[in-house]
Amino acid sequence: xxxxxxxxxxxxxxxxxxxxxxxxxxxxxxxxxxxxxxxxxxxxxxxxxxxxxxxxxxxxxxxxxxxxxxxxxxxxxxxxxxxxxxxxxxxxxxxxxxxxxxxxxxxxxxxxxxxxxxxxxxxxxxxxxxxxxxxxxxxxxxxxxxxxxxxxxxxxxxxxxxxxxxxxxxxxxxxxxxxxxxxxxxxxxxxxxxxxxxxxxxxxxxxx
Amino acid sequence: xxxxxxxxxxxxxxxxxxxxxxxxxxxxxxxxxxxxxxxxxxxxxxxxxxxxxxxxxxxxxxxxxxxxxxxxxxxxxx
Numbered sequence: 541x542x543x544x545x546x547x548x549x550x551x552x553x554x555x556x557x558x559x560x561x562x563x564x565x566x567x568x569x570x571x572x573x574x575x576x577x578x579x580x581x582x583x584x585x586x587x588x589x590x591x592x593x594x595x596x597x598x599x600x601x602x603x604x605x606x607x608x609x610x611x612x613x614x615x616x617x618x619x620x621x622x623x624x625x626x627x628x629x630x631x632x633x634x635x636x637x638x639x640x641x642x643x644x645x646x647x648x649x650x651x652x653x654x655x656x657x658x659x660x661x662x663x664x665x666x667x668x669x670x671x672x673x674x675x676x677x678x679x680x681x682x683x684x685x686x687x688x689x690x691x692x693x694x695x696x697x698x699x700x701x702x703x704x705x706x707x708x709x710x711x712x713x714x715x716x717x718x719x720x721x722x723x724x725x726x727x728x729x730x731x732x733x734x735x736x737x738x739x740x741x742x743x744x745x746x747x748x
Numbered sequence: 749x750x751x752x753x754x755x756x757x758x759x760x761x762x763x764x765x766x767x768x769x770x771x772x773x774x775x776x777x778x779x780x781x782x783x784x785x786x787x788x789x790x791x792x793x794x795x796x797x798x799x800x801x802x803x804x805x806x807x808x809x810x811x812x813x814x815x816x817x818x819x820x821x822x823x824x825x826x
Contacts, residue, residue, distance in 0.1 A: 687797030
């Protein structure tokens with residue numbers, strides 16, 4: 541069973557915001573709602589600037605699901621965390637619970653109308669009929685039902701943002717890091733990505 | 749007869765002393781929304797990726813090929 545995840549390689553992200561634009565365009569996301577955004581640290585500091593693209597991470601044990609008072613969240617067979625906008629009451633609990641700031645609330649009018657929550661769907665739509673007009677209007681395009689991966693990952697020019705089954709994209713990332721010889725020395729590498737090839741020893745200096 | 753009535757009355761009176769469930773029923777996370785169709789249950793779109801409708805394995809195979817295509821090392825000569 542696939543567990544759909546995103547993985548962003550900070551060494552490759554060039555802060556082009558192509559993923560953000562792809563998402564906005566694909567789902568016709570309204571102004572003020574950012575399902576995906578690029579976060580940069582040490583902006584302008586040469587050699588220290590790092591960017592990553594952040595959206596809903598489709599957590600295996602999602603805190604938004606746990607706190608939702610109306611239980612509008614559900615998880616698909618592929619591990620994608622989705623929600624039903626017909627049930628959502630716009631309370632904002634999920635926003636406080638989410639460590640990534642993924643839940644978004646449309647803001648309009650002088651008093652900042654909160655409205656129904658909107659978030660990244662891993663391009664998997666919602667509970668409405670797949671590829672229907674109703675689904676597109678509420679949740680955006682359902683690319684998984686078209687046999688495609690999320691637009692943000694497929695549009696990423698440097699392939700910093702990877703999307704797909706956690707095992708598959710972790711393999712791609714592992715191979716990439718071992719090849720460039722930088723990154724596998726960090727704490728937690730062995731736990732997260734293993735020793736490299738099956739049966740191989742952890743890279744020199746790796747700390748698990 | 750009187751003994752039976754007394755026994756019955758005692759039973760009914762004591763029945764009121766039974767401890768009732770005090771906790772509110774807990775929500776079962778992720779159980780409320782029931783209707784969503786799996787991506788492989790759709791017909792492939794014309795000109796798009798191909799899989800057999802309803803066959804999860806064929807859908808997963810083609811989406812895995814797309815995932816692996818994100819690795820440029822597998823697409824160019826190393």
